[in-house]
Amino acid sequence: MIYPKICLHCNDAGHNGMDLCERCFQKLPWVEYACGRCALPLPSSNAAACGACSNRELFFDHASTPFQFDGFIRDAIYQFKFNQKLNQGKLLAELLLRHIEDRQLEIPELIIPVPLHKKRMRQRGYNQALEIARIVSKELGKELGSELDYDAVYRNRDTSVQMELPAKQRHKNVKGAFSVKDNPIVLKNKQVCIIDDVMTTGNTVNEVAKCLRKAGVEKVGVWCLARVA
Numbered sequence: 101m102i103y104p105k106i107c108l109h110c111n112d113a114g115h116n117g118m119d120l121c122e123r124c125f126q127k128l129p130w131v132e133y134a135c136g137r138c139a140l141p142l143p144s145s146n147a148a149a150c151g152a153c154s155n156r157e158l159f160f161d162h163a164s165t166p167f168q169f170d171g172f173i174r175d176a177i178y179q180f181k182f183n184q185k186l187n188q189g190k191l192l193a194e195l196l197l198r199h200i201e202d203r204q205l206e207i208p209e210l211i212i213p214v215p216l217h218k219k220r221m222r223q224r225g226y227n228q229a230l231e232i233a234r235i236v237s238k239e240l241g242k243e244l245g246s247e248l249d250y251d252a253v254y255r256n257r258d259t260s261v262q263m264e265l266p267a268k269q270r271h272k273n274v275k276g277a278f279s280v281k282d283n284p285i286v287l288k289n290k291q292v293c294i295i296d297d298v299m300t301t302g303n304t305v306n307e308v309a310k311c312l313r314k315a316g317v318e319k320v321g322v323w324c325l326a327r328v329a
């Protein structure tokens with residue numbers, strides 16, 4: 101049974117096989133130029149790494165996102181993350197896949213969603229990053245061989261939502277919050293991509309990347325739905 105595609109934003113007919121009409125698609129807060137290292141939106145493309153990147157230790161090699169955390173994308177992520185609207189998540193994952201294809205981003209061997217703590221997983225019933233990673237890995241797995249690995253990394257303590265904290269507390273909030281399961285042979289020398297919903301300062305994905313490095317991962321990329329500018 102094929103249902104007609106309907107725009108999740110304005111209820112017009114969908115476009116390009118997605119639940120989003122052409123008008124709303126054009127109005128999305130696309131990131132045109134960004135720092136290749138941390139995905140921070142920039143006014144032009146000539147900076148390889150932004151000022152913020154050169155002042156801190158990053159454990160991932162590159163990061164990319166299609167959108168600024170703004171407008172319809174911000175609303176859709178809230179609906180998806182806090183309001184059980186999984187159809188918004190599906191659309192966001194399809195937009196991320198489109199971005200991966202358009203920008204010809206490097207395809208990893210393993211896709212690792214940022215894990216939720218088990219207590220929060222019980223409360224919410226799903227991990228938004230895992231839902232995105234499932235759709236992305238299924239599509240990229242078909243021809244390009246990417247595999248989903250959702251339990252190599254776990255969150256060893258419950259942390260506050262990064263977006264709700266002042267900038268100064270964000271690093272402390274997630275520091276040491278992730279661990280890799282014992283004997284992760286599967287990670288050694290692998291090319292991995294971490295998936296998250298929103299990248300705020302990058303502290304969360306950096307902590308995940310740090311423990312992947314310790315486990316012998318060779319290259320770490322980051323894909324997220326949106327970046328806080």
Ligand SMILES: [Zn+2]
Binds near residue numbers: 107108109125
């Ligand atoms: Zn629309």
Ligand SMILES: [Zn+2]
Binds near residue numbers: 135136140149151153
């Ligand atoms: Zn940067």
